[in-house]
Amino acid sequence: xxxxxxxxxxxxxxxxxxxxxxxxxxxxxxxxxxxxxxxxxxxxxxxxxxxxxxxxxxxxxxxxxxxxxxxxxxxxxxxxxxxxxxxxxxxxxxxxxxxxxxxxxxxxxxxxxxxxxxxxxxxxxxxxxxxxxxxxxxxxxxxxxxxxxxxxxxxxxxxxxxxxxxxxxxxxxxxxxxxxxxxxxxxxxxxxxxxxxxxxxxxxxxxxxxxxxxxxxxxxxxxxxxxxxxxxxxxxxxxxxxxxxxxxxxxxxxxxxxxxxxxxxxxxxxxxxxxx
Numbered sequence: 001x002x003x004x005x006x007x008x009x010x011x012x013x014x015x016x017x018x019x020x021x022x023x024x025x026x027x028x029x030x031x032x033x034x035x036x037x038x039x040x041x042x043x044x045x046x047x048x049x050x051x052x053x054x055x056x057x058x059x060x061x062x063x064x065x066x067x068x069x070x071x072x073x074x075x076x077x078x079x080x081x082x083x084x085x086x087x088x089x090x091x092x093x094x095x096x097x098x099x100x101x102x103x104x105x106x107x108x109x110x111x112x113x114x115x116x117x118x119x120x121x122x123x124x125x126x127x128x129x130x131x132x133x134x135x136x137x138x139x140x141x142x143x144x145x146x147x148x149x150x151x152x153x154x155x156x157x158x159x160x161x162x163x164x165x166x167x168x169x170x171x172x173x174x175x176x177x178x179x180x181x182x183x184x185x186x187x188x189x190x191x192x193x194x195x196x197x198x199x200x201x202x203x204x205x206x207x208x209x210x211x212x213x214x215x216x217x218x219x220x221x222x223x224x225x226x227x228x229x230x231x232x233x234x235x236x237x238x239x240x241x242x243x244x245x246x247x248x249x250x251x252x253x254x255x256x257x258x259x260x261x262x263x264x265x266x267x268x269x270x271x272x273x274x275x276x
Contacts, residue, residue, distance in 0.1 A: 002021075002025060003021075003022060003025050006018050006021045006022060007022070020054055020055060021055065023051065023054055024051030024052060024054050024055050025051065026051070027047045027048070027050050027051035027054070028044075028047045028048045028051050029047075030047060031043040031044050031045075031046060031047020031048070031050075032044045032047065034047075064076065064077075065077035065080075067122075067135050069115060069118075069119070070118055070119055070122040070135055071119070071122065071123070071126075072122040072125070072126055072133060072134065072135045072141075073131065073133065073134045073135070074134060074135060074136075075134055075135070075136045075137075075142075077134070078134040078136075078142060078144060079193060081144065081146070082144070082186065082193060082196070083193065085146060085186075086186060086187060086192065090146065091185060091186070091187070091188065092144060092145065092146050092185065092186050093144075093145040093149070093150060093152075093153045093183065093184075093185050093186075094142060094143065094144060094145075094183070094184050094185070094186065094190075094196070095142070095143040095145075095153050095156055095157065095181060095182070095183050096140065096141075096142050096181060096182045096183075096184075096199075096200060096203060097125075097140070097141045097142070097143070097160065097179060097180075097181050098139060098140050098179060098180050098181075098203060098204065099121070099139035099140075099177060099178075099179050100139070100177070100178040100179060100180070101175075101177055101178055102114055102117075102118075102138070102139040105117060105170070105175070109170065109171055109173070110171075112171075113170045113171045116170050116171070117168055117170045117175070117177075118135075118139070120168060120170075121141065121168075122135060122141070124163060125141055125143065128156060128159055128160075129143050129156065132144050132145065136200070140200065143156055150183075150185075153183050154183075157181060157183065157213075160179075160181065161211065161212065164177055164179055164212075179212055180203070180206075180208035180212050180213070180214050181208075181212055181213055181214070182199070182203050182213065182214040182215070182216055183213070183216070184199065184216040189216050189217070190216065192228065194224060194227065194228050194231075195221060195224050195225075195228070198219075198221065198223070198224035198227075199216060199219055199221075199224075202219045203219075206218065206219075233267070233269050233271075233272050233275065234267070236269065237267050237269060242267055242268060242269055242270075243265055243266070243267055244265070244266050244267075244268060245263055245264070245265055245266075246263075246264045246265075246266055247261040247262070247263055247264075248261060248262040248264055249261050250262060
């Protein structure tokens with residue numbers, strides 16, 4: 001049953017991981033069969049342990065999903081969880097936290113001080129959320145709550161506000177940090193991963209209110225929706241060969257004839273129509 005599930009789960013498991021899991025099962029089965037014919041060898045549990053070692057070393061690579069400098073989950077595992085939850089029809093809540101003074105710290109106190117500050121904040125968020133926080137780089141942290149529990153996110157917001165009222169000690173100096181937060185839900189307010197990236201980027205240029213909050217309803221998602229729709233049309237065109245090439249003649253006045261042509265690619269989609 002395990003082998004069948006692994007082989008048929010095309011969307012959720014990478015090909016390399018399928019191979020490793022099947023190898024694990026093969027080791028266990030081979031050892032069990034061998035022990036059945038030669039009982040004194042006692043190989044069954046050895047084969048299972050060896051197979052699980054293969055899984056541990058090749059599939060469950062924590063360094064693939066953890067930022068080694070800050071000891072906090074990275075965006076790779078965040079995106080994997082979000083995509084799986086959206087595919088399963090789950091509603092999730094996000095809290096984006098953006099720090100605004102990292103460049104100042106970098107320029108005036110150095111890279112080591114910047115790293116120390118990020119480590120402190122990462123440890124604080126890990127403790128607060130029980131390791132449901134993720135680092136995206138450039139001073140951006142995201143808290144993910146898979147349960148449909150808006151109240152828990154609100155508790156996180158208030159705790160972060162209280163913590164940032166104090167000082168953060170870096171290189172023997174006490175620093176007050178400017179920051180902003182945005183709470184949103186998926187797929188109600190942000191419907192997909194590109195929409196999340198769009199909101200995160202737009203948030204950088206927005207001014208927070210007195211509670212350090214930026215509101216997702218103030219973001220215009222028209223450009224993001226248009227980009228997502230365009231990508232769908234292009235993928236559909238590639239799969240169905242909807243692209244066409246038009247040749248625009250170039251006429252030479254001196255030679256009084258057509259001397260070349262400019263090749264122009266055009267897309268005629270059955271649903272959208274002509275796309276230049």
